[in-house]
Amino acid sequence: MEILASHFDEICLVDLDTAALQQCVDGLSATAASRTTLRAGVDLSCILSQLDLLHAEPSVPQQTMDALVSMARDLPSQIDLGQWDVVVSTCLLSQLVDSVFIAVGAGHPRSADLVVAIRDGHLAQLAALAGDCGKILLITDFVSSDTLPELRHVSADQLQSLVHQAVANRNFFTGLNPAVLLHRLQKDSVLVKPYPAWRWNLGPRCFAVCALETVSGLTLRDKK
């Protein structure tokens, strides 16, 4: 945070978890603290309270799923967080996806539709926050050692080929194929730079994480 505050006049942190955000600012220098604002308790899927209600339902009706899908897709119009020069989404998207499976179960025939709607709503929100001139940095875990046990032990120079092979074998979290995310971010003729994947060790699980950065000022049309 100190480093970020030395580069930016204003930083806004957004998360559902108030205590986690407070931890980020505890102990900051006066300058960094004065540049940081917190938007705590914000549900960045906008359907979490509805999902919570579904836990008690043995099977979620089609109509309810249809309503949730259209709410999730329409995310940018439901949460206004302003416009920013740089918008960063870090290891959040997989949590939004997980909330669907926890609520309706992976076996529900519309669960994948709802995941895709949440993903696309999130990407649309990042685009709205960045506006025409801002940069987006999307960082997300996309596969774990649960389905790719080699992730834990593969050597650093084999990591890229391991995760590329996993993606080619469709071994990734539902809705989080990095190639599809890149394509979606490029949708509005913005170029996207992918970074090499890295490992994130979290307790008993290890995750592969990818980062995608929109390149400002260049469009696919400019390149032709």
Ligand SMILES: C[S@@+](CC[C@H](N)C(=O)[O-])C[C@H]1O[C@@H](n2cnc3c(N)ncnc32)[C@H](O)[C@@H]1O
């Ligand atoms: C793996 S942590 C990443 C935290 C932080 N972005 C970072 O990179 O250090 C995932 C975060 O997603 C937040 N989260 C999960 N579901 C959310 C939702 N529906 N809306 C907003 N935040 C959510 C959790 O509270 C948690 O802080």
